């Protein structure tokens with residue numbers, strides 16, 4: 630099965646319900662534009678808009694930005710897989726660097742979430758990436774290796790088919806300092822080689838690997854042209870339908 634090109638928006642703590650509704654009014658236009666480019670598109674809205682967006686998605690993939698690994702319990706402020714599933718989400722982001730930095734999520738937490746999601750037949754976009762300090766120390770590959778080794782622990786090759794990996798160097802997120810196409814390609818290639826080492830050549834050829842970090846309509850094309858970059862995970866430039874459409878058109 631050939632890999633698909635994917636463009637996913639992570640809205641983070643942006644877009645109120647009213648703004649999400651305005652975005653959804655254009656969802657059909659977006660999915661039609663994406664179909665012409667053979668592109669899968671999706672968004673991860675904040676929880677309060679998740680049900681509305683899932684109901685009016687017009688072919689968009691809809692993921693949560695985060696999910697707990699347990700189905701229910703005394704975890705104030707958290708949301709479970711059955712809850713996001715019930716409102717029509719197909720999966721969740723896992724291990725975004727902002728969750729790692731501000732909510733102290735670690736690779737073991739990511740592993741629990743990925744296992745719970747795949748067990749429930751849901752998808753996961755597993756985010757990995759190094760900080761600026763780690764990048765400057767030449768440790769990017771080592772950091773990503775350990776994030777992936779722990780994150781995918783105990784996940785079978787069959788379940789891996791539900792997982793997308795997003796390489797998001799922390800130093801490029803929301804900073805306008807995007808990683809060069811060469812860096813993105815080299816790390817995505819490295820991730821693919823790691824999947825081959827951990828699973829198989831077939832799994833490595835099939836897994837979709839995205840780049841994320843200051844992706845904009847002006848630079849998206851260069852990333853998607855790279856052999857091992859299967860798409861982009863976009864923050865700021867994914868928030869409005871107009872900007873999302875520009876991203877699609879420039880793919």
Ligand code: 13P
Nearest residue numbers: 639802803842843864865
């Ligand atoms: P920006 O595109 O705003 O840099 O955010 C990237 C990101 O974190 C997507 O998950």
